[in-house]
Amino acid sequence: MKKKKFEWGYLLLLPGLGYIGFFVIVSAYIMIAQSFGLYNAITGEVSFTLEGWRNVFTKSFFDALWFTLRTSVLSALISIVITYPLALLMQKTKARKWLLPLIKIPYFVPGLVGSFLIVNLIDYHGLLNEVLLLLKIISEPMRLRNDANGIAVIAIHVWKNVPFMMIIMFSAIEGIRQDVKDCARNLGANSLQVLLHITIPLTVSSALVSVILTFIRTFNDYAISSTAGPMNPLSLSNLMKTTAYSYNDWVTAGCIGVLMTIVTVIFMVLYTVLGKYLQNGGK
């Protein structure tokens, strides 16, 4: 049998594969190893232990998990509820040429900067409270920042996610061919029926995908929850940071990191499966 010649062209894959290998696989390995006490970048002393996995499932962890899941799911859902009709309206209006770039601005503002901006608006004596007091809608300022329900965190995530979703949703809506919509009208569908029978079914997959992608982004956020989130409960990323830096417990922090990654991977799988399912028309 003829020996297969080495294809030098494969070397072109090295930069990409190197990136994946180094930053993803190696860092995932380090995190997993750390959770079992097999990696220590500070003292270098390593020994296998299950201590971290025994300690991680505390009330603080479950509170943080619930808080993070709740804020992520809510902010993703609120974002899509705002984005979907906005994208539909945007597609109809002639002003979209200048409105779209405006809406996209928060997407390019760093999370921390956006966080400070919104915090200043919703703080105890921020613009929102002052206006509501002035209008006598409230009698005393509301505590919206660092509140246990994560209202500020959700608000900032929504502010940040709507432009991201808009990019996906606007493209999806624009992608529907005009003749398909015209055909529906021609066959007797009014504007609402075109929306219900054509536009929504053809863009619902993009909406679901954008919700999942937004959820993953929000679930792993650190900057926003650390500036606008409560001290109790913490978000998972903040709990991980506090465990590592304040308690110097890098093993348990590694466990939290592994658990966060597992949740993310579950949603990534869900995203892929859902994408394929919808691509095959629900089969």
Add this chain to the structure above:
Amino acid sequence: MSVRLTVSDVKLSYGDFQALKGVSFDIEPGQFVTLLGPSGCGKTTLLRCIAGFLEPQSGEIRFDGCIMNDVPPHKRNTAMCFQSYALFPHKTIYENIRFGLRMHKVPVTEHDELIQKAMDMVGLTGLGNRKPYELSGGQQQRVALARCVVVRPNLLLFDEPLSNLDAKLREKVRVEIRELQRELGITAIYVTHDQAEALAISDTIIAMNQGCIEQIAAPRTIYDKSANRFVADFIGTANLLRSSFREKDICNVVVDTDIGSFTALDDNYTKLDDISVSWRPEDMIPVLEGQDIPRGCNVVSGIVRNSVYMGDRLDIFMNCQEHVFRASVARDYVIPEGSSIRFAVPFAKTRIVQG
């Protein structure tokens, strides 16, 4: 139920560009009418005005005498076959066909029977559960057709529906469309730039150019008695030569050209300033050396420039002074390039056209 369509002085502009410059015509119920013209002549714009997707800036569109200008597309009861088929990609073939029935609020109990009938009519039996992407172009076109006819529209509209199909399939589907329209008796308007398609399928052809109607006539009339230079040139192939009127007797018109005089059999001729003499390549009869020119014929002679074998015929391109004329003769002829040749063109096949 089919309707009488009346279009009166319809005008529509896109900015400075006048897409329709006052178009008027009348279509009898059950007729199959083709809007024929080159790209950008306004035929699709006119079709979209009839469907209600575009609103004319002036003029009226009437269905059975009722003005439809302000009626939205979903209330006009027209059904359009789009160039791209415009099938709903997320629905099965069955659901695609059912869509119009649902929108027209046809009782659900009747859906199955009507859909089955429509699918059988267009030869799609058994394909109801497939998605559009699982079908060939020809099958997709049939789905679009079934989706249109199932709602029993007042008016069937076709926007170049066969342009994405190959030549053989195009011929097959156009026959099917015509048979179906005849069977159902629905008034149909068909947009195309393919003159062969228009001639083959229509009761009446409306030839359009630059937002205006050039001629409305039956296929045979529009081909044999083209109203002007544009129609003669666009529909089929025509040899055209600028000419000037010399004289007219009871049934013949004599005109002068720079290659000699031509006589045309035309008892309806009215004197025009700007005229051309026109004849079809297939009406040119080769006159071999030693043969006499038949009586009642004009003579065109020249040098063969190209001789192109087309399978079913031989196309001759001949130089005649500074003009190039085209003749189509039987494929058995052997006419070498560079040889001298004479053609006889019967007076009856010679036309005087405006322009």
